[in-house]
């Protein structure tokens with residue numbers, strides 16, 4: 504079972520108006536006061552933001568920009584070789600900059616023109632139901648901070664690189680956008696928390712960590728793999744299983760390291776048939792049926 508909250512550092516608001524991001528003791532930025540201050544300042548912008556206002560624009564530092572540049576360049580080659588063509592075509596259409604970090608309003612405007620998705624700013628964790636229900640309206644809650652410079656390869660926390668290079672490029676595909684919206688709409692219909700969890704778990708193994716065949720070659724289409732250049736090297740060596748809704752909904756997994764078991768779709772159409780159909784039909788009877796089948 505997957506608990507989204509584990510991914511995020513909690514954010515609290517103090518009476519004096521300041522915002523604090525609580526990094527765990529094992530976070531690479533835990534002992535870095537400048538990084539912590541920066542995280543607090545960026546989170547405060549999202550906390551202060553109100554719907555209808557222009558999205559916060561972050562004045563990214565040279566160091567933050569350098570991380571984006573490094574990851575963008577490292578990923579460009581790995582994407583060419585190991586990303587699924589559906590993602591590559593979407594990435595090409597969105598045309599994100601590699602030399603500077605795009606502002607969320609720019610990402611949002613470009614995506615809206617392609618698939619109707621827009622971005623809003625999130626300080627950190629967005630409650631599971633709210634996060635997914637917004638996807639049902641084609642609205643994506645995105646953080647704006649950058650991972651700690653000591654670990655550019657991988658972050659279990661979703662930073663702007665994950666949200667934009669991973670999900671933004673993915674959501675520029677009309678087919679992936681439709682699957683994402685369907686997951687969100689399924690959560691919006693669900694009354695039971697168990698149903699929401701099943702949808703979130705299946706989303707995790709598909710839109711976050713999904714792989715897909717392109718002819719004989721296994722390629723990545725999940726935003727979590729595509730935004731992690733360490734994982735781009737590793738995913739084809741993992742245990743690959745065929746798409747299986749019950750297994751995806753019941754397998755235990757650890758979010759803090761590379762995923763050892765991945766589920767492969769035969770094609771985008773196969774993913775739509777199995778997972779898209781599931782999201783479209785999912786109701787509150789589903790958790791019992793899945794447990795009975797497990």
Ligand SMILES: [Fe+2]
Pocket residue numbers: 661665670711726727
């Ligand atoms: Fe994600």
